Amino acid sequence: MKIGFIGLGIMGTPMAGHILAGGHQLHVNTIGDVPSTLLSAGAKVCATAREVAAASDIIFIMVPDTPHVEEVLFAENGCSETDLHNKIIVDMSSISPIETKKFAEKVRQLGGEYLDAPVSGGEIGAQQASLTIMVGGKPEVFNQVKPLLELMGKNITLVGDNGDGQTCKVANQIIVALTIEAVSEALLFAAKAGANPEKVKNALMGGFASSRILEVHGERIIKRNFEPGFKIALHQKDLKLALQGASILGISLPNTATCQELFNSCVANGRGHLDHSAMVNSLELMANYKINHPA
Amino acid sequence: MKIGFIGLGIMGTPMAGHILAGGHQLHVNTIGDVPSTLLSAGAKVCATAREVAAASDIIFIMVPDTPHVEEVLFAENGCSETDLHNKIIVDMSSISPIETKKFAEKVRQLGGEYLDAPVSGGEIGAQQASLTIMVGGKPEVFNQVKPLLELMGKNITLVGDNGDGQTCKVANQIIVALTIEAVSEALLFAAKAGANPEKVKNALMGGFASSRILEVHGERIIKRNFEPGFKIALHQKDLKLALQGASILGISLPNTATCQELFNSCVANGRGHLDHSAMVNSLELMANYKINHPA
Numbered sequence: 001m002k003i004g005f006i007g008l009g010i011m012g013t014p015m016a017g018h019i020l021a022g023g024h025q026l027h028v029n030t031i032g033d034v035p036s037t038l039l040s041a042g043a044k045v046c047a048t049a050r051e052v053a054a055a056s057d058i059i060f061i062m063v064p065d066t067p068h069v070e071e072v073l074f075a076e077n078g079c080s081e082t083d084l085h086n087k088i089i090v091d092m093s094s095i096s097p098i099e100t101k102k103f104a105e106k107v108r109q110l111g112g113e114y115l116d117a118p119v120s121g122g123e124i125g126a127q128q129a130s131l132t133i134m135v136g137g138k139p140e141v142f143n144q145v146k147p148l149l150e151l152m153g154k155n156i157t158l159v160g161d162n163g164d165g166q167t168c169k170v171a172n173q174i175i176v177a178l179t180i181e182a183v184s185e186a187l188l189f190a191a192k193a194g195a196n197p198e199k200v201k202n203a204l205m206g207g208f209a210s211s212r213i214l215e216v217h218g219e220r221i222i223k224r225n226f227e228p229g230f231k232i233a234l235h236q237k238d239l240k241l242a243l244q245g246a247s248i249l250g251i252s253l254p255n256t257a258t259c260q261e262l263f264n265s266c267v268a269n270g271r272g273h274l275d276h277s278a279m280v281n282s283l284e285l286m287a288n289y290k291i292n293h294p295a
Numbered sequence: 296m297k298i299g300f301i302g303l304g305i306m307g308t309p310m311a312g313h314i315l316a317g318g319h320q321l322h323v324n325t326i327g328d329v330p331s332t333l334l335s336a337g338a339k340v341c342a343t344a345r346e347v348a349a350a351s352d353i354i355f356i357m358v359p360d361t362p363h364v365e366e367v368l369f370a371e372n373g374c375s376e377t378d379l380h381n382k383i384i385v386d387m388s389s390i391s392p393i394e395t396k397k398f399a400e401k402v403r404q405l406g407g408e409y410l411d412a413p414v415s416g417g418e419i420g421a422q423q424a425s426l427t428i429m430v431g432g433k434p435e436v437f438n439q440v441k442p443l444l445e446l447m448g449k450n451i452t453l454v455g456d457n458g459d460g461q462t463c464k465v466a467n468q469i470i471v472a473l474t475i476e477a478v479s480e481a482l483l484f485a486a487k488a489g490a491n492p493e494k495v496k497n498a499l500m501g502g503f504a505s506s507r508i509l510e511v512h513g514e515r516i517i518k519r520n521f522e523p524g525f526k527i528a529l530h531q532k533d534l535k536l537a538l539q540g541a542s543i544l545g546i547s548l549p550n551t552a553t554c555q556e557l558f559n560s561c562v563a564n565g566r567g568h569l570d571h572s573a574m575v576n577s578l579e580l581m582a583n584y585k586i587n588h589p590a
Contacts, residue, residue, distance in 0.1 A: 097488050098488070120502050120503060121502075121503075132498075132501055132502040132503075134498050155501040155502060157494070157497070157498040157501070159490060159491070159494050159495060159498050160489075160490050160491050160494055161489075163488065163489065163490075164488075164489070164490040164491070164494075164495075167484070167485050167488040167489070167490040167495070168485065168490060168494075168495045168498050168499065170484060170485075170488075171481035171482070171484055171485045171490075171495050171499065171504075172481070172499050172502060172503070172504045174477065174480050174481040174484060175477045175478060175481045175499065175504035175509065176503055176504050178473065178474075178476065178477030178480065178550070179473075179474055179477050179504070179506065181473065181550055182469065182470045182472075182473030182474050182477065182550065183470060185469050185473065185548045185549075185550060185551055186466035186467070186469040186470045187466070188546055188548075189462070189465060189466055189469060189537060189540065189541065189544070189546065189548065190462050190463065190465075190466045192544045192545070192546050193392050193393070193458070193459075193462040193465075193540065193544060194455075194456075194458065194459070194462070195454060195455050195458075195459040195462040195463060195466075196454070196455055196459075199452070199454050199455060199459075199463075200454060200459075200462070200463045200466050202452070203427075203429050203452040203454050203463050204463065204466065204467050204470065206427055206450040206452070207415050207416075207427040207450060207467060208415060208416075208427075208467070208471055208507055208508065208511075209466075209467045209470035209471050209474070209508075210506070210507055211474065211505070211506030211507070211508070212503055212505055212506070213503065213504075213506070214470065216503075242484060245484065245488065246484065249484070249487045249488060250487070250582065250583075250584070251483055251484065251487050251578075251581075251582035251584060252578065252581040252582055253480045253483075253484065253578075254480075254553050254557075254578075255473070255476055255477065255480060255550045255553055255554075256480055258549050258550055258553065259550075262549075283546075283547065283548075283549075286546075286547040287545065287546035287547055288545075289545070289546060
């Protein structure tokens with residue numbers, strides 16, 4: 001099968017590599033140079049997104065944000081300048097669920113099919129082909145693309161129609177941010193009250209408060225290990241999608257808003273490049289107190 | 296061993312029953328009548344907390360809030376009116392960690408020993424002897440009492456010194472409330488954006504956002520099952536301990552504060568008797584939208 005891949009950044013490069021390793025022909029396009037690892041694996045470089053689309057049956061997109069997907073699809077030299085009949089666009093970027101529905105509709109009007117398939121699992125998940133992939137689109141289109149998604153990820157779910165994959169990703173990022181914040185408030189309370197935060201964390205892991213985030217990010221917070229992982233600046237972008245979406249949908253997300261303010265404070269203090277568990281630093285600043293790593 | 300039990304409510308009654316079933320002599324005191332189940336199992340009724348303490352080596356307390364523990368210990372006819380040498384007070388109520396440290400100090404000055412040992416697991420955990428018990432106090436005192444705690448619970452941890460058990464319980468209640476709120480915001484976003492909340496929940500359970508609360512309370516929210524469980528009015532009391540503690544300790548807990556306001560709104564709308572997962576109702580009111588149970 002002829003495959004295209006547009007957007008060869010930190011995520012896209014290893015993902016495209018897995019498709020090549022799966023024995024597929026791959027046409028690629030990206031801003032900047034195509035990594036030599038992909039060239040030596042046989043990737044064919046195209047000058048534009050249009051050329052990628054013209055040469056491929058299934059076109060993957062992995063770019064930073066909503067405007068970039070729009071540009072790849074509909075700007076001059078974009079995918080929509082080629083005939084999209086019998087072609088499937090698979091957007092794996094994390095972008096607006098609301099705009100995604102519009103993009104999917106436009107692609108269908110041009111004769112193509114569309115899946116939104118954002119991922120979680122970060123750079124390591126991309127490298128190890130262990131990404132969680134949340135998909136929106138028609139079941140028959142999903143089934144066609146699934147073998148390719150399985151080259152890149154492990155936990156692959158068709159959530160619903162177009163946009164629902166992106167909606168699921170936003171829901172994921174809301175829960176992750178707010179649970180990091182919950183663990184931060186709890187450990188800050190425990191430490192300032194004089195308890196050993198590590199012992200508190202271990203006691204809580206046995207009960208109803210247990211979660212993967214308490215385990216993994218609780219440990220990071222206690223050990224002061226804020227090397228990313230998943231950077232604050234990226235999670236900030238995802239919460240922006242949540243809060244913009246909430247405004248458009250007409251709902252109120254008070255704790256998502258607070259978490260975004262705490263991320264903003266991290267960035268203001270030069271911490272945007274740290275792991276998102278460093279959100280605890282903003283609460284520590286507010287309290288003029290730092291959780292100590294117990295001896 | 297001669298055991299005392301003060302406070303035979305919804306929690307205390309089954310807990311005292313497990314101690315009797317363990318073959319111990321039990322002196323009891325409570326507001327109102329002693330349940331007949333305990334009388335027929337051999338519980339000896341005392342007129343005051345002082346009488347219970349006088350007749351017992353280890354005295355368990357299970358009452359609603361900080362002032363009630365203070366009254367049982369130090370008011371007229373309280374435990375402190377008997378000689379506390381060679382006696383251990385074990386407070387299993389959920390109360391202020393800061394006041395607990397003062398109570399423990401006073402008991403020690405009167406010759407006794409003190410453990411704070413609050414529980415989580417609710418009525419069902421009490422009935423099934425599967426409570427999680429978070430203990431603060433001296434290791435040698437903990438070891439003496441542990442066989443009795445094992446009659447009532449399963450996951451029993453010595454967290455640290457006096458007060459640290461209560462601190463751990465507050466940290467637990469912070470995480471549980473804030474994670475319920477996180478799940479509520481995420482499912483509200485997903486449903487209002489047009490996705491099936493059940494499919495979103497199932498997709499998220501495979502990834503980093505997974506938790507027991509997403510699984511159990513996510514299901515309650517989607518199925519609209521708000522029969523307690525753990526009542527909002529009780530969780531409200533626990534967040535009051537967190538927020539009062541934060542004020543005394545000099546820390547800021549923004550999302551705990553918001554969750555308490557959402558609980559307050561539930562109570563204002565006549566929902567204080569519902570399960571704490573009904574916190575989602577406050578967000579739904581704010582959005583003028585209800586998460587639908589998908590067919």
